[in-house]
Amino acid sequence: MxxxxxxxxxxxxxxxxxxxxxxxxxxxxxxxxxxxxxxxxxxxxxxxxxxxxxxxxxxxxxxxxxxxxxxxxxxxxxxxxxxxxxxxxxxxxxxxxxxxxxxxxxxxxxxxxxGKRLLPDDAYERARARLWIDHISTRIVPGFYKLLQHTPDKKYSIQQARDELHGHIRSLVEQMDADGPWFLGQHISLVDICLIPWAKRLWLIDHYKDGGVGIPAHDEKWKRWQTWMDAVDQHPSVKDTMSSDERYILAYKRYADDTTESLVGRATRQGEKLP
Ligand SMILES: N[C@@H](CCC(=O)N[C@@H](CS)C(=O)NCC(=O)O)C(=O)O
CATH class of the missing domain: 3.40.30.10 (Glutaredoxin)
Incomplete structure (x- = not known):
């Protein structure tokens, strides 16, 4: 079957x-x-x-x-x-x-x-961009699945998973260009692109988990994040690669129930590095 x-x-x-x-x-x-x-x-x-x-x-x-x-x-x-x-x-x-x-x-x-290159020309700035892409891939993305796949039988609480994810997002936000709206300023870069798909799926945590993702919409502490999210929501290449909400609800149920057999889901369940 x-x-x-x-x-x-x-x-x-x-x-x-x-x-x-x-x-x-x-x-x-x-x-x-x-x-x-x-x-x-x-x-x-x-x-x-x-x-x-x-x-x-x-x-x-x-x-x-x-x-x-x-x-x-x-x-x-x-x-x-x-x-x-x-x-x-x-x-x-x-x-x-x-x-x-x-x-x-x-x-x-x-x-x-x-169009404009997606990584900076300057060697140090390019390395810094890669550093924060690494932060996204090794901390924020695993944190997203850890929260989404939380079930009551886990050894960690949902609040612990939520706090962890918030912490990783906040570390990234602190590194964002002050004016924005993007990580490096006026132009979208690979740092943004590497995070956008999970940012655009955070609402699924609200949909499936008690207490949701827990990022307040109107809070001074999260203002720079909201500015970034607004830019993401309006950006054409982001909009043009999104399927309909009902389909995401369907696809992510297996993560929310922690029953998925995907390699990412299994690694999360076993506390291992993502593939
Ligand atoms: N590290 C890989 C991860 C890609 C990945 O996990 N893709 C999933 C779909 S979202 C997949 O192909 N899963 C197949 C499987 O789990 O067997 C990348 O960045 O491309």
Whole structure:
């Protein structure tokens, strides 16, 4: 019998469906993704942000198709097929959301064509941006799942999980450019893009957990966070990669119940590093 993870609806909905349709024509650069996946959304936003021509291919990574595993032995989305050779008819795979985002930013670096680079030119500032991306990936993202997957039988309380997540978000917010609205100031960067997919899913914690995510909407302490969130909510490449709310509610129930068999869900349950 198919597990709940493999039986997720197989298509994008809402604004993301329109975007997927715009990019469904055959193109040598291909993004293999899943509508529900926040890691995919990092790469998808990067492609749209830089207006890079590509094909978006929707797939379910839990099915572990042999052809998919051949491309990405880790069996995870996002996976990118990159054209090689003079005519670009052959492809080489790339995976890991952050690796893909950095590759796209470097390979499509002409600012006249693809807009402002997503990492700073200055070596120190670039390293600092990477440091905070690491903070997002190793602290905020695991903290998100730890809170969402909290169930009464856990050894930690829901308040502990909430405080942990707040602490990690606040450490990042303290590093944000004072005027904003983005982490580095007026322009969106990879630091923002790496966090946005989970920021846009925080409401699911409100939906599923008593006491919710617990970030107050009108509190001086969280003002800079709200400024950032407002910019995120209005940003076209973010809006264009979101499916409809009901679908997220459906997809994240298995996390809220802590029954998902996804590698991320299992790692969270076992207190291990995320894949
Ligand atoms: N570290 C990876 C994580 C990607 C990931 O976990 N993707 C999920 C979907 S959201 C996946 O493909 N899961 C398949 C599985 O758990 O078997 C990245 O940043 O790309």
């Amino acid at each position: 198919a597990s709940q993870d493999t039986s997720l609806p197989p298509e994008t909905t809402g604004a993301a469906a329109k975007t997927a349709e715009r990019y469904e024509g055959g193109h040598v650069l291909k993004l293999y993704g899943s509508w529900f996946c926040p890691f995919v959304q990092r790469s998808w936003i990067t492609l749209l942000e830089k207006k890079i021509p590509h094909q978006y291919i929707e797939m379910n990574p839990y099915k572990k198709d042999p052809a998919f595993i051949k491309m990405n032995p880790r069996g995870l989305v996002p996976t990118l097929a990159v054209p090689v050779g003079a005519h670009g008819t052959e492809q080489k795979p790339l995976f890991e959301s952050l690796v893909i985002c950095e590759y796209l930013d470097e390979a499509y670096s002409d600012e006249d064509k693809y």
